[in-house]
Amino acid sequence: MIQVTADEIDAAQLKHALSNPGAGGFCTFEGWVRNENEGREVERLEYEAYEPLVISEGEKVLAEARSRYPYLEARCVHRTGLLEIGDLAVWVGVASAHRDEAFKACRYIIDELKVRLPIWKKEHYVVGESGWVNCERCAEHSQQ
C-alpha cells in the first residue's frame, strides 16, 4: 500500500501494521529533511504530489518489488506540504521471510519512487530564496 499524507508520519504505527507471523526480517527506510543541499543551507522543504498517479504508479512499484524480491508486507508513505529540518518525509517498510528480500525490496521501492512518482520538492533556503529540486537543473539542461 502506498499513501500520501499532509500529516506527520507515525513510523511506529506503520511498523505495527506490517506485523506478519511469517516474517523473519523487517527493513525500513526513512527519508529525513536535511539542512543542506549542494552547498546551500536549507531552512525547510515543501513537497507537492499528484496523488492519483502517486498511488497508481506507486502500486506498480510495489508489485514490481514483490515479483523481484518476494516479500510478505510492504508499505510506503510520503509527506506533502511544508516540512522542517529533521522531519520524516518518506517512510518505506518491508517485511519478508528472510532479510535479503526485505533489504532489496526496500531499496528497490525507494529508488524507483524517487525517479518515477509525481512528487516535487521545493527547497526554502536560509538566505530567503527558494528553488525546485531538479527542476532548476532541467531548465538549465534545456537551455544547453
Added chain:
Amino acid sequence: MSDSAKAITVRYFAMFREHAGLGEETLSLNVATAKDVFEQTRHRHGSDEPNGHCKVAINDEMADWSSPVADGDTVLLFPPVAGG
C-alpha cells in the same frame, strides 16, 4: 492522424504551475501528440525540452511523448520529479 483543433485541458505542476501562474486551462490546440501539447504550451510552463526529464500523463495515465491526444483529453505536464 488528424491535427485539427482539439479542446485540450492542460494541467501544470510545481515549477510549471508557478511559471504559468495557473494550475489548469483548457485550450484549443492543433496537436496530434503529447509532445505537441508540451511544445505549444512552452510559453506557459517555460521549459524547452521534455525528453529525458519531464513526464506526461493523459487522463490520469502515464503516457509517452508520442502518445496521441484526442479532443477532450486532459494532459498533465510534470516537471522532473524529486520525491524522497
